[in-house]
Amino acid sequence: MASILLIGGHGKIALLAEPLLAAAGHTVDAVIRNSDHAAEVEAAQANPVVADVENMDTATLAELVSGHDVVIWSAGAGGGNPARTYAVDRDAAIRSIDAAQAAGVSRYVMVSYFGAGPGHGVPEDTGFYHYAEAKAAADEHLRSSALDWVILGPSRLTDDSATGHVSVGPSDKSEVPRADVAAVIAAAVDTPALSRMTYEFNGGDIPVAEAVVQATR
Template sequence: MARTLIIGGHGKVALQLEPLLAERGDTVTAVIRNPDHEADVTATGAQAVVTDVTSLDRDQLTNLVSGNDVVVWAAGAGGGSPERTYAVDRDAAIGAIDAAAAAGVPRFVMVSWIGSRADHGVAPDDAFFAYADAKWAADEHLQASGLDWTIVAPGALTQDPPTGRISVDPEGDGAVSRADVAAVIAASLLEPATVGRTVRFGNGDVPIADALRGL
């Protein structure tokens, strides 16, 4: 059993991850910004903490993550302004990584996207550029952090039901259900082969546990 802190706890992936972890006996804390979402979180078996991580300084972030075994970053600006995207997807994420290192939290899982690379290929005048640039900066920072990190990098997200199966490094846009993304995160916390790895995936035919074991 682990103590897991999920930042961005009311997101569509996080709300499906929380019950998976709670049902296997983990203590799950979900950080949310809107107090109106607290009931949705507690219904999953998680405990809710209401705070805006973009407003916290380093000491406050370190206090927030302290005492946990795992931090899962599942927050995102959701396609807002470039300023908001950088504030959440880059700056707050990097702050949480540094806070986890300072607090002695060993494990950090970043929810990213399949195209997150230095050469992501998104043009600076593309509306998606701020997201691509911010996510790569945060992913790169995590890789250099010294933490036991995993970057979960799904393709296009769907609302389809879970299949329990994925394809690693798929062709095309790597479409995959949010439910399967949640299952990949949950499984990655039990699979040592995911430490120090970026898992790019989409729908497929390989059971999730087998796909992760074979990395």
């Protein structure tokens, strides 16, 4: 079983993923910025680790990730402030990738979004533009690394109940419950063949574990 460092441990998806990872036998250290969130993280069966990744340099981040088998990036600035969006979603994410390599943590799972990349097509005058630019840069940095990486690209997120199913390939749906994204994260950790791949998905009708395996073929 793996020792996992989940960065962004109090996020909506992270709090849903942590119990799934724990149920699979993994140990999850969940990085949070606010110590007031520790109890919720503990209730989700993860170990809270208070650290401000936005203001940590690569060497300090390497100390944080050292000793883990997998790093999961599920952090985000939350939008609204372009400078902070770049500081967290681009710069801190890139430093965490470099830190994982420096610390010898080979596997890295990045939670991104459907359609992320240099050709994202988001208009510059929209509020989403800075996030799209930040994620494009971080994802490309991960792809160019030597890590055993996985980039997960869910479509529009909802708070609907888990269905346990997602899509493989084109779908007529353009949304997916956060609970199903959490299940995809857990499945990705336990599917070594899903390696150096970007897996974009929507809601669908294929069981999550089966869908993740299909993505490797």
